Amino acid sequence: MTSRQAGSWTIHDEQDLGSFGRGSLKKVSVDLPDGVSFDQYVILLPEAVIVAAVNDQDEVLMARRHRFILDSWVWELPGGYVEDGEDLNAAASRELEEETGWRAGRVEHLVTFQPMVGSADAANHVYMATDFEKITDDLDINEATEVRWIPLDEAAELIKSGEIVGAASVVAIDRIIARRAVG
Numbered sequence: 001m002t003s004r005q006a007g008s009w010t011i012h013d014e015q016d017l018g019s020f021g022r023g024s025l026k027k028v029s030v031d032l033p034d035g036v037s038f039d040q041y042v043i044l045l046p047e048a049v050i051v052a053a054v055n056d057q058d059e060v061l062m063a064r065r066h067r068f069i070l071d072s073w074v075w076e077l078p079g080g081y082v083e084d085g086e087d088l089n090a091a092a093s094r095e096l097e098e099e100t101g102w103r104a105g106r107v108e109h110l111v112t113f114q115p116m117v118g119s120a121d122a123a124n125h126v127y128m129a130t131d132f133e134k135i136t137d138d139l140d141i142n143e144a145t146e147v148r149w150i151p152l153d154e155a156a157e158l159i160k161s162g163e164i165v166g167a168a169s170v171v172a173i174d175r176i177i178a179r180r181a182v183g
Contacts, residue, residue, distance in 0.1 A: 007033050022046050022081055045122035049092040050079035050168035052176050053104060053129040058152045060173060061100055062164075063144035070165070075150070075158055077169045082125075092127040097135060099143045105131025110175050115167040126172045152177055 013029040023045045031037050053061035062075045078099035082091040092107045110126045139147060150158070155173050158164040164173065 009033070012037075017041075041119065043116070043120040043122070045081075045120060047082040047088070047123045047125060048079060048168070049082060049088060049095055049125045049127060050077050050172050051092050051096045051104070051107070051127045051129050052077055052110070052172040053096055053100070053102060053132065054152070054176055055130075055132065055149060057149070058180065059149035060152055060155050060176065061096075061102060062148065062150050062155070062169075063099055064146040064148075065144045067166075072165075074166065075155075075164045075169070076166050077172055079124075079168060088125050089127075092125070092129065096129055098140070100147045101134060101136040101138065103133045103135050104129035105133070110179075111171065113167075113171055124168045124171075126168065126175060128172075128176060152180065 010031040011028055012031065015027045015029075017025040017027055019025075023043055026042050026044065028040045028042055029037065030040055055061075060077070063078055064073060064075055066073050078096050080091075080095045080099070082088060086094075088109065089107050093104055096107075097103050107127045107129045110128050112123055112125045114120070115122060115124055139145070152173070155164065156177060159170055159173060164170060
């Protein structure tokens with residue numbers, strides 16, 4: 001029997017509300033530590049990888065795409081869902097190549113985070129890639145309209161200006177910049 005830590009929420013019931021694409025939605029009935037009860041809707045998504053490809057000139061490879069939910073054009077790092085049974089390193093390499101046409105010689109896991117921990121289980125695994133080879137110039141129009149190497153200091157400014165807004169891209173770029181500052 002596990003002991004409960006003070007402040008833990010108590011789960012009474014979980015109801016599967018169905019699937020959508022690769023995700024699912026459930027309703028969870030919980031009690032807060034103070035006794036208040038309510039239903040929380042929870043989104044379950046598969047693991048995802050995000051790749052910060054960084055070259056010798058301290059530039060990061062980014063894709064420009066339209067995000068209909070925001071109705072905005074934004075810059076993002078390549079990434080996507082991990083296939084069933086797929087190794088995370090292999091997924092990072094695959095996503096980089098599929099979305100940018102560049103193949104990495106090396107990928108390294110940097111950090112895993114949950115972007116919406118209050119309402120979703122959606123683990124994001126951030127990778128840094130190095131040692132590149134250009135494989136193709138053909139871009140999938142559904143993935144990006146432009147791919148380019150952006151200096152890290154410019155990427156930091158694009159975060160400030162709101163042109164990079166995706167949580168995974170922000171976390172990855174901040175992590176790379178912090179890592180470079182430490183040496």
